[in-house]
Amino acid sequence: MTVASRRVVLIDPVTETRNVFAQRLRAHGYVVDDAADAVAGAEMSLADPPSAIVCDLWMPGVSGVQLCRLLSAEPGTEDVPIILRSEVDDPRSRFWSRHAGARALVMKGRMGELVRALDDVLEEEEESTPFFFRMSGGAHDIRDRIAENLDRALFASVVAAEVRSLAGSSALDRMFDSLSQLLTQLVDYRWVALTTTAPVYFAIHAHRRQAEAAEREAAKALAIAPETSRMVRIHDDDARDVDAAARTLVYDLTLGGSRLGRIAFGVPAGPSRIDKIAPLVAQELPAVVRLVLLVEESQRLATTDGLTGLMNRRAFVANLRREMDRAMRTGTATSVLLLDLDHFKAINDTHGHGAGDAVLVAVAQTLQRVSRTYDLVGRWGGEEFVIALPGTDEERALIVAERMRDAIEKLVVTNARGTPMPLSASIGAAELSPGPVGESLDSLVDRADRAMYSAKVGGRNRVCRAEKIQSATPVSFAANDAA
Numbered sequence: 079m080t081v082a083s084r085r086v087v088l089i090d091p092v093t094e095t096r097n098v099f100a101q102r103l104r105a106h107g108y109v110v111d112d113a114a115d116a117v118a119g120a121e122m123s124l125a126d127p128p129s130a131i132v133c134d135l136w137m138p139g140v141s142g143v144q145l146c147r148l149l150s151a152e153p154g155t156e157d158v159p160i161i162l163r164s165e166v167d168d169p170r171s172r173f174w175s176r177h178a179g180a181r182a183l184v185m186k187g188r189m190g191e192l193v194r195a196l197d198d199v200l201e202e203e204e205e206s207t208p209f210f211f212r213m214s215g216g217a218h219d220i221r222d223r224i225a226e227n228l229d230r231a232l233f234a235s236v237v238a239a240e241v242r243s244l245a246g247s248s249a250l251d252r253m254f255d256s257l258s259q260l261l262t263q264l265v266d267y268r269w270v271a272l273t274t275t276a277p278v279y280f281a282i283h284a285h286r287r288q289a290e291a292a293e294r295e296a297a298k299a300l301a302i303a304p305e306t307s308r309m310v311r312i313h314d315d316d317a318r319d320v321d322a323a324a325r326t327l328v329y330d331l332t333l334g335g336s337r338l339g340r341i342a343f344g345v346p347a348g349p350s351r352i353d354k355i356a357p358l359v360a361q362e363l364p365a366v367v368r369l370v371l372l373v374e375e376s377q378r379l380a381t382t383d384g385l386t387g388l389m390n391r392r393a394f395v396a397n398l399r400r401e402m403d404r405a406m407r408t409g410t411a412t413s414v415l416l417l418d419l420d421h422f423k424a425i426n427d428t429h430g431h432g433a434g435d436a437v438l439v440a441v442a443q444t445l446q447r448v449s450r451t452y453d454l455v456g457r458w459g460g461e462e463f464v465i466a467l468p469g470t471d472e473e474r475a476l477i478v479a480e481r482m483r484d485a486i487e488k489l490v491v492t493n494a495r496g497t498p499m500p501l502s503a504s505i506g507a508a509e510l511s512p513g514p515v516g517e518s519l520d521s522l523v524d525r526a527d528r529a530m531y532s533a534k535v536g537g538r539n540r541v542c543r544a545e546k547i548q549s550a551t552p553v554s555f556a557a558n559d560a561a
Contacts, residue, residue, distance in 0.1 A: 084200065085109040089119035089133035089145075099132075099189070106193050116140035120148060127154050129200055132192065135164040135171055135183070146178035159199040161192065234358055237264065241362040245369040248377065250279055251310040253370045258283035261359070262316040265352040267343045268323045271296035273307070274339035274367060281310035284344075285317040292317075292344060299326045299342045320346045327352065329360035331367055338367050383457040385435060386442035391464075394456030398466050399519055401454065405468070406516045413475035413509045415465040416526040417445075417482065420502045420538040422461035429493040437501065440491045448485050449478075464523070472509035472543060479505045479541040487539065506530030508544035517547055 086108045090096035093114065100110045111128065113119035116137055123131055131149070135142045142162045149155040159181040164171040167185055175183040182195040240260055247253035254272055261270055261283075269284040269292040280302050284292035289311070297304055323344030331339045341360055345352055381393035389397065398414070405412040419425075419441065426434040438461065445455050445463060454466035465482070467475050486503045493499055506529025511517040525544035533542040 085111065085128045086196065087119050087123050087128045087131045088112045089114075089116055089131070089137070089142075091115055091134070091137055099192075102189055103132075103193070103196075108196070116142070116145045120145060123149060123155055123158065124152060127158055129158070130196055131158060131160045132196070133160070133162065134186075135162045135175060142180070143174050143178040146180055150179050159202075161195050161199065163192070237355065237358055238362050241359055241366060245366045247370050247373075249374050250274065250281065250367070250370050253366065254281040254283070254310050255312055257359075257363075258312055258316070261355075265343075265355050266318050266346060266350060267352060268292060268318050268320050268346050269296055269344040270317075270341070271300060271344075272339060272341050272367075273300050273302050274371065275337060277371075278302075278307045279310060279339070280304055280307035281312075283312040283314075283317055285315060285319040286313040287319055288317070288321070289313045291321075295323055295326070295344055296342060299328055299344070300340055318346050324348075327356050329356065331360065331364040333364035333368055338364050338371075383442075386439055386457050388442050388446070388463070389454065389456035391456065391458055394454060394458070394464055394466070395519065397454050397456075401466055401468050402510060402516070402519060402522070405510055406512075409512070410469050411471040411509060413467045413470045413472060413507060414522055414526045415467065415475060415479050415482070415505055415507050416458065416523065416530045417463045417465065417479075417503050417505045418530055418534065419461040419486075420504055420534075425499055429499060433491075433493045433499065437491050437499065440489055441486055441501070441503075444485050444489055445482060448481055464526075470509075472507060475507045475509060476541055476543060479507050483539065483541055502539035504530055504533035504538050505541045506533060506544060507541060511547040521547065 084107060086103060088096060088100055088103065088110050090099060090112070091114055096112050096114070100112045103110045111122055113122055116133065117140055119131065119133060120140075122128075131145075133142045133145060142160075146160050146162070149158060149160065160179070161182045161184060162175050162178070162180040163184050163186050164175070165186055167183075172183060181199045184192045184195050241257070244253050244256050244260075247256060257272070258270060261267070268288065269282055271280070271282040273280050280297070280300070282293055282296050284296075293304060293311075324347035325345050326342060327345060328340060328342040330337050331341060341356075341363060343352055343356055381389060383390045401412055404410075419437065422434065422437070425437060438457075441463065442455075442457065445465065449455050449465065450467075452468055454468075456464050458464040465478075467478060470478065483503055483505055486501055489501050490498050491501065506526045508522055508526035508529060510522055525547065529542040529544040533540045536542065
């Protein structure tokens with residue numbers, strides 16, 4: 079390395095110490111330009127970028143950390159190695175040195191260690207003299223640049239914190255809704271879309287007038303099929319109302335070496351800050367997605383029957399209670415069906431519990447298929463299922479129940495030998511009784527249970543309506559061994 083390529087800018091606020099260090103560095107063959115403060119050193123470095131910079135970690139006015147961030151953000155000095163000096167070798171000093179981008183941290187007074195660090199960093203540089211930008215500007219300009227750099231760092235940290243805060247969402251659709259609200263405050267886009275690998279979600283935010291076209295663009299960019307994904311669609315006026323994206327940005331969401339999904343932006347024509355914001359969002363989002371999906375899965379396990387995939391009894395009761403409150407408040411009808419599979423014990427005894435499980439799964443799927451999207455379907459326990467029918471009076475509930483009974487009777491489920499097992503169900507229907515006080519959930523389900531028992535006693539494979547609440551009294555009946 080030539081003498082000219084061993085030029086060092088030395089910054090030290092103490093004149094005596096600075097002169098001693100400069101003299102010793104020159105004795106080791108370095109060309110030294112010294113400065114009494116970080117601003118003067120920055121001016122010197124930007125005007126004629128050196129081979130390396132040596133300065134204190136903490137200095138009055140502008141610190142070594144701020145100087146590192148300023149020079150790393152300037153094209154002419156972004157590759158100039160900086161060695162920081164510190165009074166103490168403690169975790170705090172090492173933390174700030176590392177995050178400032180310094181190439182080494184050397185304790186003050188250790189001249190040999192400083193020279194070795196300089197030799198090491200300069201040996202990593204190319205032998206040829208690199209092309210440098212020469213930057214003009216005085217002390218005021220340097221301080222403005224430092225302030226701008228700190229503003230950018232603060233902005234980035236705020237954005238990162240806002241993205242990380244989305245981890246408190248209880249479901250991915252809510253998280254994505256909050257993410258889109260955050261992004262529309264920061265950047266313009268035609269659409270933003272998020273996919274996850276397990277489970278497979280496809281979430282998109284677009285302008286309501288561009289919804290279909292934007293979804294096609296996003297699906298192509300992310301190589302995903304909407305029809306095989308859990309869709310989350312947010313359409314409003316916050317996204318840009320433009321006919322096509324000028325370009326697309328796609329980022330993998332990776333955590334611990336595993337890809338959790340991808341995020342993509344359809345960017346409209348014109349200047350945009352999205353090239354700076356999008357990578358930051360993509361960097362912070364994987365941990366958020368992972369946490370939200372874990373919470374979502376834990377909630378699903380806590381509220382879902384493991385065999386059939388329906389709501390379990392606890393979740394159904396909570397949802398039915400909310401529906402009853404709504405019905406009482408609005409004066410609308412709500413009905414409940416309680417369904418019991420006939421002769422289910424005989425199926426288990428004759429064909430085995432595997433066949434019984436297959437029947438339960440098939441019946442659950444059938445009930446979901448014949449129900450409306452807003453009906454509530456749950457497994458009450460054993461071979462019993464329960465269905466809540468919002469906005470449905472008793473007469474219409476009986477029609478729905480008959481449709482379910484008929485579908486189960488026509489259901490074909492085979493045993494291990496491929497032989498179809500005959501299936502039927504007894505169903506009781508009860509409508510929520512109106513009144514100034516309102517009927518309790520226990521009373522409503524009890525009346526449906528009594529009606530279902532009447533269907534059993536009446537010969538099974540039928541639907542019975544519940545008695546009115548005025549004549550209903552709780553009953554207890556023993557389980558029929560042929561139920």
